[in-house]
Amino acid sequence: MSILSTFSRKAPNRVFVSVILGALAGVCYSALIPLVLSSISPADPNFAAQNDNIESVLSFDVMNYKLAALYLVACLAILLMRSASEIILVRVASEVARELRVKFYRQIANAPLASIEKIGSAKFIAAINIDVPRIVTGGRALPVLLVNGITLIGMLGFLLYLNADVFKLVMVAIFVGAVCYQLPMMLGSRIFQRSREAEDKLQESIKGLLFGVKELKLDSNKRGMYFKKALLGREEAILGHEKKAQTIVRATMSFGDLISFFVIGGVGFIFVNYYAITPEELIGVVMALLYVTAPIALLLGAIPAIAVASISYRKLNRLIEEIPHEDINPGLVELNDWQSLTFNQVEFRYPSDTEEPGFHIGPLDFEINKGEITFIVGGNGSGKSTLSKLLTLHYMPQAGNISFGENEVNAASVTSHRQNIGAIYTDYFLFDELLMDFTGEVTAKANEYLRMLHLDKKVKIENGAFTTLSLSDGQRKRLALLVALLEEKQFYLFDEWAADQDPEFKEIFYNKILPDMRAQGKAIVVISHDDRYFPIADKILVMEQGRLVKTPSQVQLPEQETAIA
Numbered sequence: 320m321s322i323l324s325t326f327s328r329k330a331p332n333r334v335f336v337s338v339i340l341g342a343l344a345g346v347c348y349s350a351l352i353p354l355v356l357s358s359i360s361p362a363d364p365n366f367a368a369q370n371d372n373i374e375s376v377l378s379f380d381v382m383n384y385k386l387a388a389l390y391l392v393a394c395l396a397i398l399l400m401r402s403a404s405e406i407i408l409v410r411v412a413s414e415v416a417r418e419l420r421v422k423f424y425r426q427i428a429n430a431p432l433a434s435i436e437k438i439g440s441a442k443f444i445a446a447i448n449i450d451v452p453r454i455v456t457g458g459r460a461l462p463v464l465l466v467n468g469i470t471l472i473g474m475l476g477f478l479l480y481l482n483a484d485v486f487k488l489v490m491v492a493i494f495v496g497a498v499c500y501q502l503p504m505m506l507g508s509r510i511f512q513r514s515r516e517a518e519d520k521l522q523e524s525i526k527g528l529l530f531g532v533k534e535l536k537l538d539s540n541k542r543g544m545y546f547k548k549a550l551l552g553r554e555e556a557i558l559g560h561e562k563k564a565q566t567i568v569r570a571t572m573s574f575g576d577l578i579s580f581f582v583i584g585g586v587g588f589i590f591v592n593y594y595a596i597t598p599e600e601l602i603g604v605v606m607a608l609l610y611v612t613a614p615i616a617l618l619l620g621a622i623p624a625i626a627v628a629s630i631s632y633r634k635l636n637r638l639i640e641e642i643p644h645e646d647i648n649p650g651l652v653e654l655n656d657w658q659s660l661t662f663n664q665v666e667f668r669y670p671s672d673t674e675e676p677g678f679h680i681g682p683l684d685f686e687i688n689k690g691e692i693t694f695i696v697g698g699n700g701s702g703k704s705t706l707s708k709l710l711t712l713h714y715m716p717q718a719g720n721i722s723f724g725e726n727e728v729n730a731a732s733v734t735s736h737r738q739n740i741g742a743i744y745t746d747y748f749l750f751d752e753l754l755m756d757f758t759g760e761v762t763a764k765a766n767e768y769l770r771m772l773h774l775d776k777k778v779k780i781e782n783g784a785f786t787t788l789s790l791s792d793g794q795r796k797r798l799a800l801l802v803a804l805l806e807e808k809q810f811y812l813f814d815e816w817a818a819d820q821d822p823e824f825k826e827i828f829y830n831k832i833l834p835d836m837r838a839q840g841k842a843i844v845v846i847s848h849d850d851r852y853f854p855i856a857d858k859i860l861v862m863e864q865g866r867l868v869k870t871p872s873q874v875q876l877p878e879q880e881t882a883i884a
């Protein structure tokens with residue numbers, strides 16, 4: 320079983336001990352009935368001597384005290400071994416959950432950006448929040464399966480010892496019962512699978528609700544339609560699947576519970592008429608069959624959790640397989656100093672799921688120099704953000720090459736080149752922690768930037784973290800700029816940074832910060848529609864339909880050098 324193998328890969332020794340303890344608990348369980356029966360059976364040769372075999376323990380008369388002591392020991396052994404088996408496996412399950420999540424974090428961090436964008440965040444969140452806990456729940460049900468499975472085997476052995484014909488009857492009943500049980504269970508499992516697929520889509524809708532709550536609140540009609548189509552529609556679909564699957568599973572489980580009573584009835588009312596069976600044997604058989612109903616019920620109860628866990632396990636593994644590992648050297652290599660970043664015949668195309676080919680960019684040829692400010696301008700959808708991801712090495716060229724000075728960017732060096740790049744994208748993320756070594760010098764600089772960006776009254780930096788992120792959009796973006804500046808990179812890209820800043824901060828950004836950075840010898844690329852500030856640029860690249868164009872058709876450029884494709 321794949322879940323058990325995951326558990327045993329994680330902690331082979333502990334899982335082995337858990338299995339052995341579970342098995343021993345099952346053996347002890349199955350020994351309880353024979354012990355009681357041999358104590359009270361009149362057919363027992365010791366029975367006659369039982370009255371002589373009474374001991375007083377704690378002022379109670381205990382008949383057949385040796386067997387009683389054995390019974391007590393078996394009970395205590397069951398208690399200890401079953402608890403230990405379950406505790407061990409539950410702990411391993413928690414560790415497996417943590418490991419699965421960490422594996423996932425690493426996989427996401429090491430995946431190419433294009434793959435993460437294609438798969439979409441909802442699927443990742445669903446996997447972490449739905450599949451991992453289900454796998455753990457399924458794992459926790461394994462000891463139940465084990466203890467009760469062994470008990471069942473033990474009791475079957477006891478039945479064989481009591482009466483071979485009854486044993487055969489029970490085996491036939493188990494076979495027929497298992498077939499009748501498995502078929503609907505498989506159907507239920509398939510419906511659970513459909514429900515799980517629907518949950519991915521629901522996560523997407525929940526994301527829409529959270530991120531689009533402002534728009535939805537403004538328009539009741541829109542909100543109603545969103546609830547109906549995206550949320551309730553998908554909820555209904557999941558509910559329908561779950562109800563169907565649970566009905567099948569629960570009905571099948573109840574049928575499974577009854578199998579042993581059918582067998583008891585069959586033995587008590589029919590079997591006795593055809594086969595010779597002594598009353599003592601009959602009592603033993605009926606007791607064993609009654610006793611076995613509880614393990615069967617527990618066994619059957621554990622199966623749905625394990626079936627659901629298996630579905631989640633497969634789903635998780637499929638997703639893990641779907642996330643490619645970026646085939647690059649994760650280590651750092653020595654790089655030569657560089658003055659220019661060069662694009663040489665660079666081309667990139669988005670993959671497409673339709674007949675229509677994905678957006679294509681290139682071939683692009685240009686240089687970005689240190690000590691210069693380069694603007695990238697162009698209309699919506701012209702490919703500026705796509706180019707920004709090529710410039711910051713998240714997308715790799717599918718043709719042509721990118722070099723920093725003499726160093727061509729390749730799989731061996733890309734991680735090292737990325738260390739030299741700082742960027743604020745349009746969909747930037749602001750971490751509340753400043754993830755850097757905080758020396759006195761850095762603190763002084765951070766405080767200076769806070770003052771310059773008029774944030775010193777709003778935010779402080781304490782223990783390497785911002786005291787608050789409850790800020791306006793413009794203020795948050797200024798904090799992102801502060802972080803970027805503190806990182807002291809050689810090459811910076813700002814994608815529409817100033818778009819939501821008021822004139823005062825636009826002025827500071829374009830006429831103070833950028834020129835200061837240029838004076839420090841940084842290479843700076845600014846994607847912008849702020850044509851008022853185009854004069855500060857040393858070079859302007861104009862994008863149109865994925866290409867650099869000579870004549871800007873959508874933007875009015877100042878009289879200045881325009882870089883050409």
Ligand SMILES: Nc1ncnc2c1ncn2[C@@H]1O[C@H](COP(=O)(O)OP(=O)(O)OP(=O)(O)O)[C@@H](O)[C@H]1O
Nearest residue numbers: 436669677678697698699700701702703704705706
């Ligand atoms: N992740 C993606 N997968 C597939 N196609 C994409 C993806 N991102 C963008 N595109 C496509 O690439 C084209 C260029 O988009 P891009 O975001 O680069 O333009 P842009 O110039 O930055 O536009 P804007 O000024 O509106 O931000 C668009 O037609 C878009 O459909």
